[in-house]
Amino acid sequence: MSETNPPPIEIHGLAVGYDEVTIVRDVDLTVRAGEVIALVGANGSGKSTLVRGLLGLARVQAGSVRLFGVEQEAHRRAGRGERHRIGYVPQQLTVGGGIPSTVEEVVASGRLARRPWYVRGTSADREAVARAIDAVGLADRAHATIGHLSGGQQRRGLIARALAAEPEVLIMDEPTAGVDAESQVALGRTLEKLVAQGLTMIVVTHETAPLAGVLTRVVTMSGGRVVADRPAHGMTTGQQVTRDVPGAVG
Numbered sequence: 001m002s003e004t005n006p007p008p009i010e011i012h013g014l015a016v017g018y019d020e021v022t023i024v025r026d027v028d029l030t031v032r033a034g035e036v037i038a039l040v041g042a043n044g045s046g047k048s049t050l051v052r053g054l055l056g057l058a059r060v061q062a063g064s065v066r067l068f069g070v071e072q073e074a075h076r077r078a079g080r081g082e083r084h085r086i087g088y089v090p091q092q093l094t095v096g097g098g099i100p101s102t103v104e105e106v107v108a109s110g111r112l113a114r115r116p117w118y119v120r121g122t123s124a125d126r127e128a129v130a131r132a133i134d135a136v137g138l139a140d141r142a143h144a145t146i147g148h149l150s151g152g153q154q155r156r157g158l159i160a161r162a163l164a165a166e167p168e169v170l171i172m173d174e175p176t177a178g179v180d181a182e183s184q185v186a187l188g189r190t191l192e193k194l195v196a197q198g199l200t201m202i203v204v205t206h207e208t209a210p211l212a213g214v215l216t217r218v219v220t221m222s223g224g225r226v227v228a229d230r231p232a233h234g235m236t237t238g239q240q241v242t243r244d245v246p247g248a249v250g
């Protein structure tokens with residue numbers, strides 16, 4: 001079944017950088033539907049830049065990115081019909097201070113990946129927002145001002161905002177950074193539920209423990225390159241080829 005559908009993400013020979021500086025280079029990475037990938041590596045190894053590059057948020061200097069079988073640029077031009085298929089939770093500790101919006105309002109803004117702002121929301125929109133809030137365990141705080149919640153709850157609110165668009169792939173940059181242990185466990189459970197529903201995920205993280213139940217693969221970066229790409233411990237299928245990736249492998 002999945003053989004007939006193009007993989008959600010296919011990256012070949014990718015280089016990404018800022019201005020003339022190349023940060024990420026020589027990256028080959030295919031993410032198949034249903035995979036849950038931890039992207040790990042030291043500070044500054046290029047994890048966020050790789051993610052931003054594949055999303056078209058940082059400049060691709062070489063190589064190619066195909067999203068659901070479509071070149072990145074064409075995918076972006078296709079507009080909401082395609083764009084909502086990949087959700088992104090950037091590396092950002094909390095919602096900016098002073099924003100008086102409620103959890104529900106912030107999460108509802110995630111629906112704008114599906115619907116222009118000037119079109120009135122439908123019951124399907126409202127249901128998707130409620131489901132997203134419920135998925136992250138914030139149903140009892142839906143009407144609270146998001147800026148008044150704890151850091152961990154705000155992170156979960158931002159994840160709900162991405163989920164409100166009902167993406168097929170969710171990319172999260174350090175969702176557990178600065179989050180207390182209890183919230184990390186809650187987040188781990190939320191992610192387990194989402195994975196059980198078929199969501200494909202890439203999680204940039206320094207802490208794989210909260211994700212242990214769902215990870216299928218661990219990709220390690222160093223110096224802007226992918227240096228290891230391994231099945232996660234305890235993975236049940238044999239579909240992934242274990243490989244260490246020295247600079248010369250292409």
Ligand SMILES: Nc1ncnc2c1ncn2[C@@H]1O[C@H](COP(=O)(O)OP(=O)(O)OP(=O)(O)O)[C@@H](O)[C@H]1O
Nearest residue numbers: 018023041042043044045046047048049050091204
């Ligand atoms: N907007 C930017 N402009 C210029 N250089 C940048 C920019 N963002 C990141 N860099 C540089 O790119 C390199 C990789 O940063 P990146 O954030 O991708 O690493 P990371 O592995 O995600 O690190 P961390 O674990 O600390 O988040 C760093 O040297 C950083 O200074």
